[in-house]
Amino acid sequence: MTTHNTAPTQFVEANGVRYAYRRFGAKTGTPVVFLQHFRGGLDNWDPIVTDGLAVNRPVILFNNAGVASSGGEPADTVSGMSRHVIAFISALGLNQVDLLGFSLGGFVAQQVALDRPGLIRRVVLAGTGPEGGESMDSFTPLVAEHATQEVPTEDNFLYLFFGPSESSQAAGRAFWKRRHERTDQDVPSSMPAMGAQASAIAAWGMVPVSNRYARLKEIQQPVLVVNGGNDIMVPSINAFILQQHIPNATLILYPDSGHGALFQFAERFVSHVTMFLDS
Amino acid sequence: MTTHNTAPTQFVEANGVRYAYRRFGAKTGTPVVFLQHFRGGLDNWDPIVTDGLAVNRPVILFNNAGVASSGGEPADTVSGMSRHVIAFISALGLNQVDLLGFSLGGFVAQQVALDRPGLIRRVVLAGTGPEGGESMDSFTPLVAEHATQEVPTEDNFLYLFFGPSESSQAAGRAFWKRRHERTDQDVPSSMPAMGAQASAIAAWGMVPVSNRYARLKEIQQPVLVVNGGNDIMVPSINAFILQQHIPNATLILYPDSGHGALFQFAERFVSHVTMFLDS
Numbered sequence: 001m002t003t004h005n006t007a008p009t010q011f012v013e014a015n016g017v018r019y020a021y022r023r024f025g026a027k028t029g030t031p032v033v034f035l036q037h038f039r040g041g042l043d044n045w046d047p048i049v050t051d052g053l054a055v056n057r058p059v060i061l062f063n064n065a066g067v068a069s070s071g072g073e074p075a076d077t078v079s080g081m082s083r084h085v086i087a088f089i090s091a092l093g094l095n096q097v098d099l100l101g102f103s104l105g106g107f108v109a110q111q112v113a114l115d116r117p118g119l120i121r122r123v124v125l126a127g128t129g130p131e132g133g134e135s136m137d138s139f140t141p142l143v144a145e146h147a148t149q150e151v152p153t154e155d156n157f158l159y160l161f162f163g164p165s166e167s168s169q170a171a172g173r174a175f176w177k178r179r180h181e182r183t184d185q186d187v188p189s190s191m192p193a194m195g196a197q198a199s200a201i202a203a204w205g206m207v208p209v210s211n212r213y214a215r216l217k218e219i220q221q222p223v224l225v226v227n228g229g230n231d232i233m234v235p236s237i238n239a240f241i242l243q244q245h246i247p248n249a250t251l252i253l254y255p256d257s258g259h260g261a262l263f264q265f266a267e268r269f270v271s272h273v274t275m276f277l278d279s
Numbered sequence: 280m281t282t283h284n285t286a287p288t289q290f291v292e293a294n295g296v297r298y299a300y301r302r303f304g305a306k307t308g309t310p311v312v313f314l315q316h317f318r319g320g321l322d323n324w325d326p327i328v329t330d331g332l333a334v335n336r337p338v339i340l341f342n343n344a345g346v347a348s349s350g351g352e353p354a355d356t357v358s359g360m361s362r363h364v365i366a367f368i369s370a371l372g373l374n375q376v377d378l379l380g381f382s383l384g385g386f387v388a389q390q391v392a393l394d395r396p397g398l399i400r401r402v403v404l405a406g407t408g409p410e411g412g413e414s415m416d417s418f419t420p421l422v423a424e425h426a427t428q429e430v431p432t433e434d435n436f437l438y439l440f441f442g443p444s445e446s447s448q449a450a451g452r453a454f455w456k457r458r459h460e461r462t463d464q465d466v467p468s469s470m471p472a473m474g475a476q477a478s479a480i481a482a483w484g485m486v487p488v489s490n491r492y493a494r495l496k497e498i499q500q501p502v503l504v505v506n507g508g509n510d511i512m513v514p515s516i517n518a519f520i521l522q523q524h525i526p527n528a529t530l531i532l533y534p535d536s537g538h539g540a541l542f543q544f545a546e547r548f549v550s551h552v553t554m555f556l557d558s
Contacts, residue, residue, distance in 0.1 A: 222534075229522055229530070240519045243508055243532050251508070253522050253530040255501075268558065275550060 004047040005182040014091035017072035020063045025054025032098040033060045035105030041068025041186035046263040052270030066193050068186045074196035082111035100124040123223045127259040129238025136205035161260025171264040216245035223249040224276040228257030283326035284461040293370035296351035299342045304333025311377040312339045314384030320347025320465035325542040331549030347465045353475035361390035379403040386483050402502045406538040408517025415484035440539025450543040495524035502528040503555040507536030
């Protein structure tokens with residue numbers, strides 16, 4: 001059986017776009033499709049999380065159009081990214097999947113759940129927030145600087161995804177090691193892909209003139225919202241807001257952690273997500 | 280082995296107060312002491328929760344002084360209640376316990392953790408909030424009316440502890456049945472006990488002039504905060520505030536539920552608490 005570190009990168013084509021993905025884990029069960037954060041590719045996940053969830057279900061890692069090893073033009077709206085996800089899932093011939101969206105991937109997961117409810121069984125939203133959320137219209141200058149380096153370093157991730165405490169930083173370094181164990185890593189995303197995604201994030205973060213959070217009420221699926229208690233990229237209050245407005249949402253916030261809480265508490269996250277997906 | 284429904288009510292005396300309690304479950308492990316809500320006695324817990332947690336540890340249900348079957352004068356401050364908890368735990372000869380405090384019991388659990396940190400290993404806070412929390416200085420008239428009936432009815436609990444949805448109300452009725460399965464129920468709390476507790480709750484809820492939430496930073500123990508997403512007795516935002524200010528706190532909010540979420544999702548709550556206490 002293949003794993004996070006051994007599953008080959010595969011490609012599937014739809015509407016002229018060649019989407020990169022990896023599939024591994026159990027042969028049966030509702031597959032869980034992983035939707036990645038800003039600039040991230042197939043190797044920006046934690047093997048503990050992906051292999052942990054793959055024990056009981058197929059896991060599918062996915063690069064949106066124009067991101068890392070995927071072909072096509074990068075979408076510059078969350079709606080556009082959602083359309084690519086739907087095209088990709090359909091191209092694989094899957095009738096229903098679970099989504100696990102992290103950060104920007106969480107924006108996209110919400111949009112897919114709204115755009116094609118019948119396709120999505122359950123949704124896990126990590127380190128993310130609602131459209132027009134609280135303080136989501138811009139990054140602080142320091143966050144922006146760390147997030148936009150041409151070649152992101154371990155230090156950038158330690159700052160953006162983990163808390164300042166020694167234990168959080170140590171967890172970050174351990175994650176960084178795990179995430180590099182695979183020898184044939186995905187290619188980095190291009191600078192144009194970064195630009196398109198930055199546009200999508202900025203537009204998603206803008207507070208609407210009226211009906212703020214109204215669309216969250218339309219999300220039909222059971223949702224698990226997870227974050228660290230002190231996320232400097234998508235402020236943690238947004239996780240609470242998601243729970244308050246999505247009709248069937250459970251919230252879990254971890255201590256002493258930030259955006260990358262799902263990697264800092266990888267085993268615990270796997271247990272919580274497994275309980276949620278199997279309940 | 281005795282259970283929630285068969286464990287005899289026992290008494291232990293300290294400083295002239297005769298405290299009522301029940302102990303059951305595993306013989307070894309750190310005992311978890313249950314601290315009850317406004318007016319509640321030994322039978323206001325859910326057997327699924329108490330027996331579920333008793334599988335792996337001793338469970339101790341406790342009536343504070345002057346409450347239900349306990350003797351003594353009811354304390355009219357949270358500090359006073361905390362002193363009774365400490366006296367009780369010491370009288371049992373226990374060196375260290377976990378606390379599970381629900382609502383008013385959660386106020387007391389926080390206070391005990393601050394007053395005698397060495398005695399407390401871990402804390403579960405359900406349906407509760409910090410001293411001087413958000414909208415905790417008074418109840419709405421309807422909540423006050425339902426909460427102060429001389430003989431509280433099923434309808435009072437369905438209104439106060441559960442949400443308006445059919446599924447939440449059905450869970451409430453199922454809880455009400457389970458909670459009455461034991462044939463020799465604890466006596467109700469007196470009206471003077473209610474008055475003393477109401478004073479303690481009102482004082483705890485007053486927003487301080489300065490240093491709001493400052494004492495939460497001093498709580499050393501790992502804490503699990505749990506509530507329903509729509510608590511009309513202790514507004515759910517207070518669970519978020521607890522998570523944000525207690526240094527090592529995890530937050531879980533359940534969907535479509537209120538104050539009694541720990542009973543509505545009794546099995547899930549047992550799983551989450553077990554994971555927390557054993558981690």
